[in-house]
Amino acid sequence: MQSARRKFLRDASLLGGAILLGSGERLGAEDIRWDEYCDVLVVGSGFAGCAAACEAIDAGAKTIMIDKMPVLGGNSAINGGAFAIVGSPQQKARNVADNYESYVADLLKAGRGMNDVSLLEVIAKNGYAAYKFSVDKGVIYRDALGQFGGHSVPRTIWPEINSGSKITIPLQRYAKNKGAIIRTNTIFDDLILNAKGEVIGAKIRHDYEFKFDPNIDESENKSGQSKYYRVYGGVVMASGGFSYDVKFRQELVANITPDLDCTNHYGATAYALKALMKNGVATRHLDQIQLGPWGSPDERGFGIAPVFAIPAFSYGIAVDVRTGKRFMNELADRKERSDAIIKIHKNPDGSLSHPVVICDSVAATGTTKANVYRGLEKGVIKRFDTIKELALHYGIPYEGLKKSVDDYNSYVANGKDLEFNKPLFKLNGISVNISKPPFYAWRALPKVHHTMGGVVIDTQAQVQSQSGGSIAGLYAAGEAVGGPHGASRLGSAAIPDCLVFGRIAGANAAKRSRELRA
Template structure:
């Protein structure tokens, strides 16, 4: 990219003939009026799953010039912070393990979780692309474990996990592959505005080069031309407390957040200003696997995700279970938030796992090392430490083990085959549970071509595509665990295909 020495300052606009045209998110101008500082076939904003998948696929489709702009000082955003899981249906690994699954079954599970407002067409598009993006990630160098994880709300075991057990296991190989293919990558480049021509087509972006998070006036403004179009993959707005609380007043600062601090909704806000259709902004999901004893996503999430199928979550006031530990996320998070003491203050539930099984996952060592979970040799020790009624807790554990024997959970209807016959016996590993804001189901509306739809017309905004958490309406009220990664990848691929066909 050719950099100009004289960059535009904050508040300046696009250099026009004899004048300065103020630049806003809805600015329209003749292409000849813009002073461009660089030019690419495909411009991608955001370096997470969706952005990297779009970059790799665009190169596969023959794009000569592709650039990724990332506002933070590191690549990956929220995508690096998850547990490295992705739900795919019909993979070779599932077949090897004797797991029967299909895109139809995956869509059915997601529609149920979406509570009537999820988009069947978008979910189906993502699910059917699953095997392709699964193979694409492997071709990029992502390495999956031989073990597939059971996530909440699913009727088949389908969550494939990379060996790093972190989103970085996707991000680093995909970033390396994109660069090898010739994709240019830039950090500390914050997307400010879209640039349109007089007919409304997106022809470029206004970028703040040299941006440092938290210093909104830092850096200098440049204009980048996008010959084919722009793909927005900037993620959600979970760390924008005022914005999320405006949509859902219950999501105060009392509820933590697993997101990277850069998840402030920049791309969403700019597309809305440009006339994109908002959808489901109030549907914001909290992760029921989070721990209040650490910041961000943490190690506790991985521990919970592994152990939920064969463990129990109990209310400290009663010593009894209060939920199906592998129900969908919203069901569990809502129930966990109801665990309060007599004064109405949070009284986080306890996840009690058997050490003989928990030790088979690397997360156990981490949660013990960092005081996110604790080991106890007896039920009595748990009850004393957490002030839990002893006899009800003993009875609950005995009842649970009888459910394991019978293969049926009469309390909450938990799918017992997910636990593989594992009983809850001493010693125990115990972690506290308290939800954290994790994912925004709401965003801007797209179609199955990843085209951004205009609120005024319902038609695509020419030259503008989006993928990942910045989009909305796909999952509905609640998103199933492990389903954002494949969706981000699938619609990143779709956006690249669409932009190359435009």
């Protein structure tokens, strides 16, 4: 390994004396005193960042992964762990017929045709390899298969516990054991470009102290000490979305008001995105912000309702508390369901009501007993011995609710939902209606969940410039990217997106370093 002095001299001669920060500040090569050298710098430690770090370190690249938060994992660590792929062992064991074309078609339909099909095809065709990659790195998946709303067949699997941390932690452990440097409280401030516009480093801050305030722009936080990293291969932006950047998201979409709760961790802001935009990075779909239809007003953040919603929406019904009637296909895509819930949430007189989702004890076995217990303990899920008792508790007209339940049970018996054409499928070989007490229910209210917009990449995860063409040395993956999901992402499609393009970004950044060093 070259000494820092020799590296500095070589860099100075290669850079031609001109270095540009995204802020517009120009420095001479002699003004940069590099604090650290690496082949690959990964910004973000969620699914995409972890996949990139693992691939880079496996390729022999000196790899640094940073995260501005005091703990690793970002949104991925609090994600439910749902992972949709074609050809999983769980599908094969249940003789589920699936194919890449169907996968892409489902995501295109949910995205209202706005998706970048070239990126979707990469995700679909490489999802199984990403699953296998995670298994090889120590992730354990349980023998369960689910069908999320908008998917045409069951293709969703989960790690041993319904938590994304059961994926991120093994990947982080693997990367660290292989020699990757992983730092928390370290924020990305800017790219460093040479005279040709190529990324040759990054300005970051050590000892950064994140402070959440939805009314203050994160750029006002000046904590930490600035450092300069010389990066030979590439910077991988796996910095996530901006769902919790209340001010920024409302500038983009006025009706996503500050009172709407959010499922994300507090660090999901647009700070990194804005830094990239100052560098002339191309973006798209920034105004496409998704609400999760499985949120509950009875808890903050992601909570337990989304986990229980999987069997409740699959084998139960959602009803309007004012009438007891169903009002949507409970397995439609997220946008369709969220729009339907919001529509009946606001009453004509300005008051608010919350739809109620109902299922029975057989449906509740579609998740773990621990999840049901947690929901009951928190008061988010309620348990009732009879439908009449449930109706009384929520103030639902009993006759209206009873008719909805009876009608749904007849649809299950006949295998056809005559009202909303909801897919009806079995749970462990059993047709599930709403008849076996106790009955479970929870109140629904969508929450801000995912930002589909971000930087533009090609199929090699290379970030594109506003002026056209790729920016050498800059890669991106995961929710930081705009394009794969169009207007709305299907549930359980985030993990394959992140892992697939995280792997591609990490591998290509490491490859570039090898080529430049040759």
